[in-house]
Amino acid sequence: MTEERTLLTQGDTAPSFTLLNQSGAEVSLDSFRGKGLIIFFYPAAMTPGCTKEACDFRDSIESLRTAGYEIVGISPDKPEKLAKFAERDGLTYDLLSDTDKSILAAYGAFGDKSLYGKITRGVIRSTIILDADGTVEHALYNVKATGHVGRIRKLLGLDPK
Template sequence: MERLSPGDTAPDFTLPDDTGAEVSLSDLRGRKVIVYFYPAAMTPGCTKQACDFTDSLDSLKAQGYEVLGISPDKPEKLAKFREKDSLTITLLSDADKSVMSAYSAFGEKKLYGKVVQGVIRSTFVVGEDGKIEVAQYNVKATGHVAKLRKDLGLDAA
């Protein structure tokens, strides 16, 4: 699967959130949406990233952004993740990894020097028109939200 680039149309999806309610990317048309893919709820890096997005959510929303975090975890595990870490971002379950595959966020990656199949930590910014504005693959969990905010020009120098 080819990686997505700015200007590409974002693949639409409908996935269950941590309560089982369905969330569709197309329902958010007209707003900017940060879609990020992470390997597993309640792991150190993923928790750090989710907490960073939660800490930034009010200012991101004030700038017109919604945040969707997507992992292969089941909704029940996502609910525990939200509760345990007081997360306020929208967490979505992509149990069959079809959305991750559509975004090229699942595939071969290096883990401790070995090539494995897995979730590629990736972030996309989808514009109001449904086109990808930012596509970042193999992002680091720590410091990623601050870097993304800077890349989007959200933090005044």
């Protein structure tokens, strides 16, 4: 039996958070007020899919920032693992640690999912795009790691195709 999860939709106010980043510093949603924010939720640092997605964001960060968006990644990993991930792959944005998965759940990015036909509980790869006031512009769930950043770029009008 699967458990219902609450999904965010366009126009919702983003749930507030304060989490530790890869350096052990507190980062809150409020620290991004006045800027757009792309939050991507991923299952585990340093795994192949998550590395691909994180590096795609890294490679697009300048154009995303020019368009008024900051980026943060949130996973259940501890800050120490996130620090290794950021250093290994040259990630130039905050990776936030949600070890109790409460923020993942609040954003609809944790719950029951089907993995090879079996229902498991875990992180559901998702991306939430917020405007400068913290309102949801786009909520993308069950996304693929590969090609996802390109899809976001098109959604935001950064790629003409």
